[in-house]
């Protein structure tokens with residue numbers, strides 16, 4: 001199973017929302033990371049064939065997706081960034097309704113909806129109206145919707161937006177438990193959402209694929225640039241003014257700082273092993 005993006009670009013007038021994006025995706029979880037406006041949603045909409053590239057092509061197992069049409073929809077699951085919920089539907093009715101739209105027969109629609117409600121920890125609220133559910137529950141309903149047809153390709157556009165830390169973990173686990181033998185693309189600008197579940201990262205900047213690699217590969221680029229040191233409150237404040245501080249933790253009277261810097265920030269600083277978070281901060285500090 002393979003999804004190929006071949007020099008995909010999307011222009012709005014003269015503005016390139018996505019430019020010359022090439023990648024080959026095989027089963028696994030891909031983290032699509034980039035700041036606001038870097039082109040994540042535009043790219044995902046093209047992968048879902050709801051938006052045509054201005055240039056370039058997308059292939060599923062070698063076949064152009066726009067010529068596959070209904071066959072492509074059958075293997076695709078999509079959670080859009082702006083997901084239209086039907087406030088007066090119950091969670092259960094919403095899923096069976098979407099299942100019918102996706103062409104599942106009534107009995108399978110019912111069975112599959114129940115199964116996904118169970119998987120998403122939503123059984124106890126399945127008869128509640130969507131407008132009464134929490135943001136985290138709604139996102140899980142949205143993910144369940146994307147999973148109805150048991151898709152080979154699952155595209156999730158910021159599924160964790162607006163969730164609290166506990167809900168993020170829950171959603172992450174749900175996605176990760178589903179991901180084996182499938183191509184999953186998960187967009188976010190919160191590195192920690194992906195650091196432990198994504199196999200590969202696609203980093204976008206201003207419409208382009210700025211970098212791709214595993215968390216280890218990207219973190220490795222930061223070797224020799226990430227430091228830790230203890231400082232007094234006053235030292236910490238002055239360091240924070242002039243340097244990129246990626247972590248700060250009080251230890252009694254002192255402060256432990258994690259600093260991303262090309263050069264040694266202080267005599268007291270020692271090199272530590274870098275993380276993906278450090279990589280992201282280093283490249284996107286202004287965002």
Ligand SMILES: Nc1ncnc2c1ncn2[C@@H]1O[C@H](COP(=O)(O)OP(=O)(O)OP(=O)(O)O)[C@@H](O)[C@H]1O
Nearest residue numbers: 012016017034035036037038039040041042043081
């Ligand atoms: N329909 C449109 N018409 C004109 N410009 C658009 C349209 N959709 C997106 N853009 C522009 O394309 C660029 C990429 O937008 P996109 O929504 O893909 O970014 P994003 O990475 O998903 O951002 P966010 O993190 O805020 O969701 C932005 O500059 C945006 O203003």
Ligand SMILES: [Mg+2]
Nearest residue numbers: 040041042081
């Ligand atoms: Mg977006």
